[in-house]
Amino acid sequence: xxxxxxxxxxxxxxxxxxxxxxxxxxxxxxxxxxxxxxxxxxxxxxxxxxxxxxxxxxxxxxxxxxxxxxxxxxxxxxxxxxxxxxxxxxxxxxxxxxxxxxxxxxxxxxxxxxxxxxxxxxxxxxxxxxxxxxxxxxxxxxxxxxxxxxxxxxxxxxxxxxxxxxxxxx
Numbered sequence: 001x002x003x004x005x006x007x008x009x010x011x012x013x014x015x016x017x018x019x020x021x022x023x024x025x026x027x028x029x030x031x032x033x034x035x036x037x038x039x040x041x042x043x044x045x046x047x048x049x050x051x052x053x054x055x056x057x058x059x060x061x062x063x064x065x066x067x068x069x070x071x072x073x074x075x076x077x078x079x080x081x082x083x084x085x086x087x088x089x090x091x092x093x094x095x096x097x098x099x100x101x102x103x104x105x106x107x108x109x110x111x112x113x114x115x116x117x118x119x120x121x122x123x124x125x126x127x128x129x130x131x132x133x134x135x136x137x138x139x140x141x142x143x144x145x146x147x148x149x150x151x152x153x154x155x156x157x158x159x160x161x162x163x164x165x166x167x168x169x170x
Contacts, residue, residue, distance in 0.1 A: 054147055054169040055080075056155060063163035072164065079158035088154035089147075100133050107132015 056076055058064050064072055083089055111128015115121040147155075147169060156166045 056159060056166040057168045057170050058159070059165040059167045061163075061165050064165075075162055075164070076155075076159065079155045079162070082158055083151050083154040086154070089151040103135055104129045104133035107135070 058072060058076075067075075080089075108125050108129035110132070112121055112125035114128065115124015118124065152169065159166050
């Protein structure tokens with residue numbers, strides 16, 4: 001019997017990241033771009049492999065015991081969809097992109113100032129932009145698991161109107 005071929009365990013998005021990273025670093029900007037691509041790929045990998053979004057946890061009151069977990073789960077889904085349809089949920093991806101761009105601009109300006117003082121403006125600006133963007137992107141991804149406060153209140157009110165008692169999110 002032939003031994004089975006081992007399956008590739010590296011996800012497709014990681015293979016793309018490593019295949020498209022700069023092979024050489026001809027300048028300081030190339031080095032900063034390589035760092036930026038590597039950081040963004042690592043954050044992307046962490047985001048895509050993380051668990052599902054948080055959902056409300058319900059207190060087992062009379063209504064929940066009468067309808068059961070299955071109907072309660074579909075009611076939670078309906079309330080979450082209603083909140084998105086009425087604009088209560090914001091686009092986390094768009095906010096992360098804005099924060100990343102802001103971090104890159106601030107980091108680039110700071111790096112340029114430091115580079116001007118030490119004598120290498122381009123290298124300082126590139127490194128600062130890469131560091132600022134990586135920091136902002138990482139912070140945004142870490143915070144992205146928490147639901148927007150307005151979205152959260154909307155879903156909780158919807159559930160209360162249906163007879164449930166939400167006690168938190170997990």
